[in-house]
Amino acid sequence: MDYQEQYQNYLAQAMAALEKACGCFLPEESEVCRAARYSLMGGGKRIRAVLVLSVCDMLGGSMQAAQQFAAAVEMLHCYSLIHDDLPCMDNDDLRRGRPSCHKAFSEATAMLAGDVLLTEAFETVANAPADASVCVQAARALGAGAGSRGMVYGQELDLKYEALAATEDQLRLIHRNKTGALINAAIQMGAAAAKADEAQCRALEQYAYGLGLVFQIVDDVLDVTSTPEQLGKPIGSDSENGKTTFVTLYGAEGAMKLAHDLNQETCTELHRNFGEKAAFLEQLAQQLLVRKN
Amino acid sequence: MDYQEQYQNYLAQAMAALEKACGCFLPEESEVCRAARYSLMGGGKRIRAVLVLSVCDMLGGSMQAAQQFAAAVEMLHCYSLIHDDLPCMDNDDLRRGRPSCHKAFSEATAMLAGDVLLTEAFETVANAPADASVCVQAARALGAGAGSRGMVYGQELDLKYEALAATEDQLRLIHRNKTGALINAAIQMGAAAAKADEAQCRALEQYAYGLGLVFQIVDDVLDVTSTPEQLGKPIGSDSENGKTTFVTLYGAEGAMKLAHDLNQETCTELHRNFGEKAAFLEQLAQQLLVRKN
Numbered sequence: 001m002d003y004q005e006q007y008q009n010y011l012a013q014a015m016a017a018l019e020k021a022c023g024c025f026l027p028e029e030s031e032v033c034r035a036a037r038y039s040l041m042g043g044g045k046r047i048r049a050v051l052v053l054s055v056c057d058m059l060g061g062s063m064q065a066a067q068q069f070a071a072a073v074e075m076l077h078c079y080s081l082i083h084d085d086l087p088c089m090d091n092d093d094l095r096r097g098r099p100s101c102h103k104a105f106s107e108a109t110a111m112l113a114g115d116v117l118l119t120e121a122f123e124t125v126a127n128a129p130a131d132a133s134v135c136v137q138a139a140r141a142l143g144a145g146a147g148s149r150g151m152v153y154g155q156e157l158d159l160k161y162e163a164l165a166a167t168e169d170q171l172r173l174i175h176r177n178k179t180g181a182l183i184n185a186a187i188q189m190g191a192a193a194a195k196a197d198e199a200q201c202r203a204l205e206q207y208a209y210g211l212g213l214v215f216q217i218v219d220d221v222l223d224v225t226s227t228p229e230q231l232g233k234p235i236g237s238d239s240e241n242g243k244t245t246f247v248t249l250y251g252a253e254g255a256m257k258l259a260h261d262l263n264q265e266t267c268t269e270l271h272r273n274f275g276e277k278a279a280f281l282e283q284l285a286q287q288l289l290v291r292k293n
Numbered sequence: 294m295d296y297q298e299q300y301q302n303y304l305a306q307a308m309a310a311l312e313k314a315c316g317c318f319l320p321e322e323s324e325v326c327r328a329a330r331y332s333l334m335g336g337g338k339r340i341r342a343v344l345v346l347s348v349c350d351m352l353g354g355s356m357q358a359a360q361q362f363a364a365a366v367e368m369l370h371c372y373s374l375i376h377d378d379l380p381c382m383d384n385d386d387l388r389r390g391r392p393s394c395h396k397a398f399s400e401a402t403a404m405l406a407g408d409v410l411l412t413e414a415f416e417t418v419a420n421a422p423a424d425a426s427v428c429v430q431a432a433r434a435l436g437a438g439a440g441s442r443g444m445v446y447g448q449e450l451d452l453k454y455e456a457l458a459a460t461e462d463q464l465r466l467i468h469r470n471k472t473g474a475l476i477n478a479a480i481q482m483g484a485a486a487a488k489a490d491e492a493q494c495r496a497l498e499q500y501a502y503g504l505g506l507v508f509q510i511v512d513d514v515l516d517v518t519s520t521p522e523q524l525g526k527p528i529g530s531d532s533e534n535g536k537t538t539f540v541t542l543y544g545a546e547g548a549m550k551l552a553h554d555l556n557q558e559t560c561t562e563l564h565r566n567f568g569e570k571a572a573f574l575e576q577l578a579q580q581l582l583v584r585k586n
Contacts, residue, residue: 025440025441025442026441027441027442027446030441030446030449031449031453032441032445032446032449033441036441079408083404083405083408086404088399088400088401088404089401089404106381107381108381108382108452109449111376111379111381111382111404112376112445112448112449114408115372115376115407115411115445116440116441116445118408118411118412119411119436119439119440119441119445120436120440120441122415122432122435122436123432123433123435123436123437123440125432126429126432126433126436127433127436131425132424132425132426132428132429133425135425135429135432136419136425136428136429139415139416139418139419139428139432140416140419140420142415142416143412143413143415143416143419143420144416146412147318147409147412147413147416148318148319148320148323148325148326148329148409148412148413149318149320152325152405152408152409152412153320153323153325155405156323156324156325156402156405159401160324
């Protein structure tokens with residue numbers, strides 16, 4: 001199977017798992033749950049879900065457990081987008097070309113929809129068809145990535161540095177927490193489903209944070225080089241907001257060179273640890289580097 | 294040990310567990326975490342924590358695991374209060390006689406503080422010093438009680454019926470979800486720490502929902518019979534908001550009689566199932582019935 005076929009295969013598994021989780025956890029009679037479904041099923045690349053599945057697959061683990069973890073991490077990611085879009089945060093009216101959750105429903109409903117997705121993400125992990133020790137390991141990874149020493153801390157730093165000039169170190173700290181931590185959680189949940197050992201988990205953590213940083217640098221570049229049509233959202237928003245990005249630090253070309261170099265390092269190291277089996281994860285990193293949206 | 298001493302003993306265990314969880318999960322350098330601490334350590338009866346501990350104790354389970362579950366359920370309860378107080382929800386400026394979280398900090402910080410507490414509640418459960426199967430059982434109970442078929446559904450119903458007259462059945466459905474479900478989660482987490490069997494869990498569930506309903510009826514009564522000083526918050530808010538309550542349905546005296554009768558039933562049934570060992574839980578129910586705030 002080539003890379004694209006494999007990606008589509010993982011994506012199909014992820015979507016089936018999400019549909020199932022919706023059926024279990026988001027009853028139709030609730031407006032809040034309809035809002036959660038609206039956002040959860042509203043598209044997206046599903047990178048985090050694909051990472052859970054591909055890491056588990058690479059390590060020869062249980063795909064059934066991984067599918068449920070994949071649904072969980074997408075639910076968690078979706079909650080973070082809903083809360084991030086609220087008026088008291090980024091106040092974004094559009095998400096993936098559609099009205100954001102609080103615009104399609106109401107602020108109260110959107111906030112509760114986010115709360116539901118966060119809660120049910122953990123319940124989905126706890127209910128996965130796997131040994132209890134696997135579920136606990138995955139729940140710890142998700143908690144560590146999503147909470148006060150991970151994603152939420154990143155959101156806080158992001159708000160804080162909106163008004164202040166950030167150095168490269170500060171920018172890296174924001175991205176490490178805001179994006180890297182949940183990508184790492186996804187990857188560690190895939191590793192948990194495969195009962196990976198400590199050394200494998202550490203090697204995968206390096207890949208996760210490398211991937212997350214490159215993803216953000218490319219995001220910064222696309223914000224100045226892409227078109228609204230390609231991107232599905234307005235461009236130039238970073239510089240309008242006076243935000244420090246890798247482009248303001250190094251220019252678009254310099255930032256892209258940095259992304260290339262970092263990606264090379266990340267993939268070389270992954271290959272050193274996992275050999276030919278790492279092919280899919282290397283290609284995924286490469287695709288995220290050359291993406292147009 | 295008499296009831297009051299025993300309560301203080303459980304409370305001390307709960308507070309120690311909360312302090313420990315704060316140290317682990319709420320780093321001082323984060324404003325969001327300081328906001329979470331502000332609300333989490335801002336008082337309250339800690340009924341849910343005491344329920345986790347007393348149920349586990351009654352069944353002879355591991356108090357170390359129960360202590361950590363007790364901290365988790367208080368973190369989860371606290372998140373729900375912070376989000377409930379936000380302008381897009383109940384818009385309450387005061388909580389336990391102090392500025393509510395978004396007044397003391399900001400809306401964005403308060404929302405993220407709630408998100409952190411919800412996330413860390415599950416991580417606290419996953420990290421409890423207990424068999425993985427016990428942690429998974431507790432996480433399932435917490436998820437079921439807090440999510441789309443529990444507390445958040447109750448909050449949604451509560452907002453919905455603010456504008457509509459509710460029947461007794463609708464009122465019971467609101468309270469069952471908004472209050473009962475998390476009380477039941479606390480109790481089932483205590484049962485999980487003691488590896489309770491199915492029959493014990495079912496008997497405890499009856500007690501949980503009975504206790505939750507009586508708690509709410511008494512709340513309705515206190516809103517019309519208490520003073521702001523006793524209650525620590527403004528009185529008469531329900532009738533001002535035109536809300537249906539057990540008092541609007543049956544008057545204060547009728548509602549109190551109903552609470553007495555329900556409490557009697559609940560305690561009799563608990564005693565039938567657990568005998569003398571149920572003494573503390575029966576007295577707790579009695580105290581909640583005759584409370585003045």
